[in-house]
Amino acid sequence: MKLQVAAFASLLVALAATAGAVTFDASNTASGTPGGQRFTRDVGLAYSKQVLSDASTFIWNTFNQRAASDRKPVNAVTLVVEDIGGVAFTSANGIHLSAQYVGGYSGNVKTEVTGVLYHEAVHVWQWDGQGNANGGLIEGIADYVRLKAGFAPGHWVKPGQGDRWDQGYDVTARFLDYCDSLKPGFVAQLNAKMKGGYSDDFFAQILGKNVQQLWKDYKAKFGG
Known part of the structure; x- marks a missing residue:
């Protein structure tokens, strides 16, 4: 049994290494605002974290960066939904999404936020000369x-x-x-x-x- 546990632990370590050990997290600090509530209802933190993961994989493929050594040394990508103006901005490996924009968007907000997160995730990973x-x-x-x-x-x-x-x-x-x-x-x-x-x-x-x-x-x- 101990051998099986050890083997399983080794497998988890190997899988983490294969994935580049990048973590994705999201939080909503504007949950008391109309936009923050709409984000919770129509988009959600779990979905957003999955989008960040999917977007990162898509970006690595687009940039032909199959190995972690080809990419920027980023270990974690974070999203914060905030009560700010504008649409979104990225600073280092942190993405900041405007709850005001989410609240005022007139179309399919889930699709729009997905597109915005793809755009902002590129800023995390791209080289800027x-x-x-x-x-x-x-x-x-x-x-x-x-x-x-x-x-x-x-x-x-x-x-x-x-x-x-x-x-x-x-x-x-x-x-x-x-x-x-x-x-x-x-x-x-x-x-x-x-x-x-x-x-x-x-x-x-x-x-x-x-x-x-x-x-x-x-x-x-x-x-x-």
Whole structure:
């Protein structure tokens, strides 16, 4: 019996190592507000923790980071639902979701929160060029992952729309999707390069064209 217990304990340790030993936690400090109550009713902490886990796995696959050694050294990802304005923000490995946004959202709030958590989880895991990457690109990569996961809202711009490749969010996400269609795995390669720094020349290094020419080609393809 002792041998069986020891073997089972060893199995648990092995499974934890395989999973990268990342933990996911969520709390709701706004449970007394209308938005916090709606979060509890329509989304829930257990569901949110599962989304953070699923999103992290999806992000690792999108970034081609199969091994824990390929990723940022993050051991825990946390979510706090707070009585704050805006939508959400991420600081280090902590995601902060606005209960006010949840309370005022007019559509399917569970689907919306899921998409927001995918976006914010990217900020936990992505490389940012050691702080030198273009802010619009950082947000665009986060929305690109949200797009590929199937949680893009209907109000997002259509392919080809937008004024600049680094406009951020949905505009840049659509552009990155185009770039990835030229060379599957482009976004993963771009993110990997951003581990050590950042240059717009990364686009040319991967795709053979500078980013401004790629933007022109993208606009021409979709008539944007």
